[in-house]
Amino acid sequence: MYAKIVILKFPPEVAQKALVCQLVKKFDLLFNILNAKISSRKEGFMVMEISSTSRAGFKKGIAFLKEQGVRVSSPEHQIFKDEEICTHCGACTAVCPTRALYIQRPGMEVLFDKEKCSVCELCIVTCPTRAMGLFTKKTNALV
Ligand code: SF4
Ligand code: SF4
Secondary structure (H helix, E strand, O other): OEEEEEEEEEOOOOOOOOHHHHHHHHHOOEEEEEEEEEOOOOOEEEEEEEEEOOHHHHHHHHHHHHHOOOEEEOOOEEEEEOOOOOOOOOHHHHHOOOOOEEEEOOOOEEEEOHHHOOOOOHHHHHOOOOOEEEEEOOOOOEO
């Protein structure tokens, strides 16, 4: 069995479609949803483990999601926090499901614990100053 954790970002125009269910029907894949949210901008976010009897089947399912406009990333990607830009407003701490972003009292400084980050990307769309970003570990390039 081939299994991998992926992070899916659904633009508003596809967020209401039952695309994930089609992975089962069309590609015979299994999935386990680890986290799911819809942002105030109607974008959908999902962290899930997808399993398949073959790597080829997994790749077909991922290709299908991408064709539908879903952005797919994996934990090979990593989140970074730009300390130069962060204003410590605290908005990201309200959406972070793993408490990787948290407020340290009494100074009220927002800190980022990389080890707890599930790379769900919710902080990226929430941050008003764009201090949170995503890069790929392989090339260190922004994605
Ligand atoms: S939302 Fe952005 S600016 Fe506000 S504390 Fe988080 S990283 Fe900093
Ligand atoms: S991507 Fe951002 S919101 Fe998601 S777990 Fe990591 S720090 Fe928290």
